[in-house]
Amino acid sequence: MKNKTISISTLDGHKLDGYLVHPEGTPKGGVIVLQEIFGVTSHIREVTEGFARQGYLTLAPALFDRLKPGIELEYTAIEAGIDLMQKLKLEEVAEDLKATVAALRRELAAIPGAGSKIGAVGYCWGGSIADFAACRTDINAAVAYYGRATVGWLDEQPRCPVLYHFGALDPLIPPELVQQITAGRPGQTVHVYAEAGHGFNCNERHEFHAASAELALQRTLEFFSRHLG
Numbered sequence: 001m002k003n004k005t006i007s008i009s010t011l012d013g014h015k016l017d018g019y020l021v022h023p024e025g026t027p028k029g030g031v032i033v034l035q036e037i038f039g040v041t042s043h044i045r046e047v048t049e050g051f052a053r054q055g056y057l058t059l060a061p062a063l064f065d066r067l068k069p070g071i072e073l074e075y076t077a078i079e080a081g082i083d084l085m086q087k088l089k090l091e092e093v094a095e096d097l098k099a100t101v102a103a104l105r106r107e108l109a110a111i112p113g114a115g116s117k118i119g120a121v122g123y124c125w126g127g128s129i130a131d132f133a134a135c136r137t138d139i140n141a142a143v144a145y146y147g148r149a150t151v152g153w154l155d156e157q158p159r160c161p162v163l164y165h166f167g168a169l170d171p172l173i174p175p176e177l178v179q180q181i182t183a184g185r186p187g188q189t190v191h192v193y194a195e196a197g198h199g200f201n202c203n204e205r206h207e208f209h210a211a212s213a214e215l216a217l218q219r220t221l222e223f224f225s226r227h228l229g
Contacts, residue, residue, distance in 0.1 A: 001021060001022060005019055010099040017040075019045055021057070022057060023053065027056055029117045032059050032133070033121055034061070034122030034127070034129045035061075036124040037081030039081075040060050041072050043202055057107060059100060063096055097136060104118055119141040120134070121220060122144060123202065124198070130144045131144045131185075134160050135153065141228055142158065142161075144164045146165060151177060151180055158188065161188065163189045166178050167192070170198040173198065189223075191216065191219060193209070195212060196209045
């Protein structure tokens with residue numbers, strides 16, 4: 001498994017970094033890993049490497065680079081992360097997503113025999129951005145972990161299958177909000193984990209819930225296997 005940082009160029013003239021990880025052997029497809037409000041942290045890089053170990057060429061774009069390159073916040077810096085998230089314009093994020101998809105497609109095309117399909121998976125804010133990517137780009141599948149911001153664009157519809165993971169004990173996304181997102185995404189798959197709160201997938205947060213994280217990952221990998229190959 002090899003990793004490196006690449007530069008991704010957008011159509012509006014911006015450049016952002018992307019953490020690219022090559023799997024052992026020929027990739028069966030590509031996966032874009034979308035960050036929490038804390039940036040492309042060591043945890044997000046670890047998650048990116050985890051999907052590469054499953055046989056995917058993986059790429060984690062640094063979506064906060066439009067504000068300041070190289071942002072990595074501690075998990076206690078919630079207010080700072082929210083401030084950064086709120087400063088980003090959705091249309092700019094859309095440009096970054098399109099450029100990231102195009103960059104990953106080029107990387108896959110350069111590898112003989114590699115699969116051509118691409119999925120996106122995101123966590124927290126990135127979970128919502130995975131849904132947004134499904135609405136605004138030509139990816140083949142998306143997985144959204146506990147993304148609240150999705151309620152802001154329920155008038156748009158995904159162009160591909162999307163899998164949603166929520167924690168029943170999540171104070172940021174109460175049941176009525178999960179119901180609103182579910183109703184706004186007819187035909188998509190939603191799982192709610194009875195013992196999980198917000199951030200249950202991250203083993204660097206006190207909300208980490210191992211059993212829920214393991215089951216959600218199993219379902220995510222099955223979903224990607226079905227839609228990406």
